[in-house]
Amino acid sequence: MTAPQPIKRQVGDCAVSGFRAGSGEPLVYLHGAGGGGDWLPFMESLSQNFEVIAFNHPGFGESDDPAWLRGIDDLAYFYLELIEDLGVDKAHIVGSSIGGWIALEMAIRSTERIATLSLSAPAGIHVRGLPKADIFILPPDQFAYSLFHDKAMADVLVGRLQAQNEAEQAVAYKNRTTSAKVSWQPYLYNPRLRNWLQRVRVPTSLIWGREDCVIPLGYATAFQELLPNASLTVIEECGHLPHLEKEGAFVGALVDFIDGARS
C-alpha cells in the first residue's frame, strides 16, 4: 500500500486540503456532510486503477471557510475551477450524498472536464411523499443508526463519536455548520436543479443502498427518470453510505461502470 500524498491547492482566496494517490485516469471524490479528511479503504482500492483525488470541500475539515460560501452552487463552481487548476483534462467524478449533489450542480453547468459521474445516494432533488431523515435534529448516536443498515458499523461510529477529542469535535462542528449553510432550507435540495438535469449527458451511475434511511431508494428512480444517461446499482443490506458499509460492492460497481463507459 502506498501512502496517500497530502495535497493543498488554492483557488482564488480559498485553500483546500486533501489526498492524492495511485495512477491512472483521474478520479475526484466528493465527500458528504460528514466531511472528508480520512483516507478510506475504498479510496485505497480505487487507487489501484485510478489517480484518486479527494479534498475537503471549502468550509470542511482543514480547508478554508471562505466568506463567499453560501450555497451548493458555490461549491460546484469551486470544484469546476479546481479541476481546471489541477490540469485535469477529464475526471471521473464520484460523490456521496451532498458530494453527489455537488457533482450534479457541476455537471449541469459544464461537463467539459467530466468523463463520468458516479453518484452514491446523492442529495439535490425533492420527491413528494418521500421524506429524507433530518440529519441535523437527531442526536449523534441516533443519527449513526440511521446511516447504516449494519448495527455493528453504527456502533463503531457511535464509539468514535464519543471518543472525539476537542480538535475533532471542532472539525465536526465546522462540517455540520457548512452542511447547514448549503442544505438547511430547502432541505438537502435545490428546487432549480431538477429541470436542468436534462443537460447531464455524460455516462452516469447511481449507486444506492436498498435500506438507505437518509435518502430513501425511491430517489434513485426519480433521478433515473431525470438524468438522460443514468444506470442504477442497488446494493443489498446497505444504508446511506455504500462506500463504507459495502466497500467491495461499491468499488466493484464503480469500476464496472467506468469500464463500461469506456467501451
Added chain:
Amino acid sequence: MKVFLFHLMPYSYLDLDYTDKYNSCWVVLPNSYFDETKGMELYHRYLDELELGDQLGFDGVCVNEHHQNAYGLMPSPVVIAAALSRRTEQAKIAILGSAFGLRDNPLTLAEEHAMLDHLTKGRIITGMVRGVGAEYYSSGANPAYSHARFQEAHDLVVQSWTKPGPFEFEGSHYHFRYVNVWPRPVQKPHPPIWCPSQGSRETILWAAHPDRKYTYLHTYSPIGVAKRYMDMYREIAEEEYGYTSKPDQLGWAVLSYVAETDEIAYREAKEHIEAFFNKFLNLPFEMLFPPGYLTPASMKSVSSNKKHLSEEKTIDFLIENGMFACGSPETVRQILEERQKQLGFENILPMLQFGTLPKDLTRKNIEMFGREVMPHLQRTSAPKQTAEVSVA
C-alpha cells in the same frame, strides 16, 4: 430598581406524559396536544394576569416570541402587546423579544413595533433576539447565518426608525430598494432596545458597544453564571470600549413564587416549577444548538457542559442555585435585594407564572409579589459597581 412582570404564556394544560413519546415539547410535539377551548381560556387568563401587573404598579409587563411549542403560546408577541396596549395605563410593554433575524422581511416587525409605540403612547421596549435554536427548525431560517442576520436585521430596523426614508438597504442577507417605514416610532431616537440572552460573549460584545449600550437581560442560569455574564458586560464596557456601564444596562429575569410562608410557597410551587424546567424547557442539545447557531468558541464551552443540560432539576436544586426565588414576601425580598447587590442590575423581571402554575396560584403570586415585594425593590437601587468586581 425597575420591576417588570414577565409572562411566557405556556400551554399549561400540557399532558406531561407526552415525554413517554416525544423528547421535547418544541418542534416535534404534535399540535393535537393543544385543545382550542383550553387555549382560548388561557389567552384571556394570561392577558388578565398581565393587566393585573399594570394595575399593581409594575414598571412594565413583558411578553416574548417562541414558535411551535407548548412552552410559550406567543409566536407573535406583537399581537399580545397590541391587546395590552389599550388595556394598560402606565406599565411599559416590553417585547423580549422579537426575532427580527428569523424573518425574511424584518421591516414588517419594524412597522409593527412602531405601530405599538403609537398605540401605547411611547411605552414599548423592543427586545431583539436571535430566537432559541429550536426556532430555526420551526421557521426554516438557516442557523448558520443566525448571528449575521440578527445583526443585519438590527441595522436595517434601527435605520428604518431613525434615517429619513426612502433609502436603499443592501446588506449580505437583506436587500431593499425602498426603506420608508410608516409610522415612525413615537420614542426618540427609537424605542429602547434590550437583548435577552442565556449568556453569550458575542451578544454582550455587541450589546455593550458604545453605539448601542443596550440593556443585556440575563435569563434562567444559575446565579454564578448570571454574575459572570453581568461582570463580563461591565468589564467589556470598561476595557474594550472605555466607558463605565450603568446598572440599567443590565436586567435579570428570575422565576419567583411568593406565598404566606416559606413552607407554603415551597409546597405550592414545587410541582409547577419542576414541570417548567423538566417538561416545558426540555430542549435536546441538537434542537437547542443547531449547526452554526453558536460560534465555534461558544460551542466548545457549551459542549463541555453538555451533560448538565439534560439533567432533571428539582425545586431544591433550583433554589440553591438561585434560579428560583421562592418563599414568604420577606424571604423573596431578601433574596432579590441580595441578588441586586451581587449582580448590579437595575432591572428585575420576575416570572410569576411558570409551567403548569394554575390561575388561582398565579394570581395570588402576582398580587403578593406586587403588594409586598415589589414596592421594596422599587425603592432600592444597585450599589455602584465597577469592572473591578471580581469575576466569579
